[in-house]
Amino acid sequence: MAEVFAWRIHLRFFGPVQDKTGVKETVMAVVEGTTVNDVIGRLQLDSWMGDRLKTAIDGRIVGREEILHDGAELAFLPPVSGG
Numbered sequence: 001m002a003e004v005f006a007w008r009i010h011l012r013f014f015g016p017v018q019d020k021t022g023v024k025e026t027v028m029a030v031v032e033g034t035t036v037n038d039v040i041g042r043l044q045l046d047s048w049m050g051d052r053l054k055t056a057i058d059g060r061i062v063g064r065e066e067i068l069h070d071g072a073e074l075a076f077l078p079p080v081s082g083g
Helices: 015-021 036-042
Strands: 006-013 025-031 054-057 060-062 073-077
Touching: 006 015, 015 073, 025 036, 036 054
Parallel strands: 006 073
Antiparallel strands: 006 025, 054 060, 054 073
């Protein structure tokens, strides 16, 4: 039987996603090989993501199929507006 390792990731929410989740940040346990898309599904944020909201792992903008690592910071970022 293969060993399954649990990782802790840190989630940070900004803008409307923070309003939806009701928290600014939290910690989640995931298994090795978990993708950004897996976390989006667990948080039931599919309808909030769309094309405008972005995700970043450790400050680097990534796609939904990016694999997380132990201790990763996953941020959910709203569109940036200029002025």
